[in-house]
Amino acid sequence: MKTYSLLVAAASVTLLMQSSALAGDVHVLNWKGYGTDESWAVEAFEKATGHKVINDYFNSEQEMLTKLRTNPGLYDVVMINAAFNDQATAEGLIQPIDVSKIPNAADIGEEKAASPMLNHDGKVYGVPWVWGLTSIAVNDKSFDETPTSIQVMWDEAHKGRVTLRDDALEAIQFGAIASGQNINDIKDMDAVKAKLTSLIPQIKTFWGSENDWNQMVAANQIDVGTYWSGSASRAKKNFNLPVTFVVPEEGAVGWLDALSIPKDSKNVEGAEAFINYMIDPAFYTEWDEKVGAPVSANLKAVAALPEDAFNRKVMGDPKVAERIQFQAPVSDADREAYLKIWQELKVNVQ
Template identity: 55%
Template structure:
């Protein structure tokens, strides 16, 4: 079989995705995925179904921060075939030549992506796809609904003296600064008065009982009663609720920090046909509905969202367009700005 015919055949197989295209094993015996641990792509039911239908095994490696993800791509050329990238970092990865332009012509589920997600300019600069929109969500307020009544409507809750020593936020300088900016009525993606933000964060420090850095941390601290009021991810809140924790998730009037995650293909991947087939499976409604039952972020696939039951957490949390409008999606930051934010955050924490 010549190279051209083989590519045509593999393209057809990718389009079929999980329609019995075992021939993909010709292109790759396995693909390697770089992601946060426990974030969808490593769900056993999903990887097993993909391997059964395509013959391609899915192997994972993990990162604990976006900076670590970029470092792994830089220092391990050829090691990965699919990578999870937040839209705020896609431009940097593209500029460094770390990710490839994706031909989505043999990825039928791409057509069902919500236009605002699938055509996000940070993922599709100039019309070329460098990240396939996958999931999105918001970091907002999560409270113990048994102890906070009525439910809050404002970020001012974090500074309320009533909850002194009962507050937690994620130990992330950029996110902390963004929340302080929102609380002050500033544009979190274009902060004009950083000194005011710093003062606002200093005022928050006496309220803090503990910082959290992972979903596991958050659930343990919440279950132990270490805090009553916190910031948290929408997907995490949904999973906590499925575990029976008395969590209420609120997008406050000042807004929430939004994020859009995509699946990209490293420029050095040698298995791009299989990588596209795997990404197509990850945005498939069949996969997403099963994942959502366990607690997942919102899907960028409109068809997948429509297939969810009305009781779904994300469907309820973001049913109101006015709520979605209050979600401020993170934009890319320069290295200089990110460094300044990190230094400010360290100053605030050490001064408490």
């Protein structure tokens, strides 16, 4: 009896999920609070196109891939970091996109649109959406002058007031930049380990989410830490925190987030319309102004920002662009090796 009713419940849940995937619905898979679920944006899009937006979320790239694998045909738009596009394409999780149906795509910077990470066999598997940096941000209350070097993280004066994200890939790539190496081809892993080993005693705590970081600054517990460019501008704009994002002279890690259409999407037309809206200058300027956003891949959208906007002034500076190392795909083997190194570091330097 119990198993029977369980079966019925399971069946009805499946039915519900299928019936909600009717044409006219656009199912979007993305990080929570990352542009696609802004209520004002969703409302404007629904009013303009008649498509209804349904958001679903993931907490890690691995989870995103698993959701695509286990729910074929459920999602219409998925946000995939360019470094993961390769894997999603190879597994047949996403389909080629007809860029001609997305008018705003014509304004995307040439170098990003043609990125080999998003184009396979002459077909487009991801439309560049936004890009940003993983670098350091400082608590303005602790500095008279904003530092320009990554070495500030190792400064004795800030001992116990530094934070680092508890993420193996980010930590290792940060160590690579600090030891003057190419993040996509780390030759001297011992130098990275040594650099991180000496960093750990400086650290107050690891952060996991934007909220952690912002709360520590609000309570004046940290001076400096690794952070994401989009989050730093949200901290400043949305939460009025004394945060300044720094692109240090040693360089910064760049990432590119792209929008893709999963294979067997039931509403390709709606997906194209949604992607077009997401890279539209009108949406982007409002997003950056109201909430704080990374840099749009659409050049016209960035040009539409106020002249002194961080995403236009700093991120658009050619001198800054020179220092950015864009993240390439990372193999599963490297990823697991990084996690192991990172766990060992955390345990051994307690």
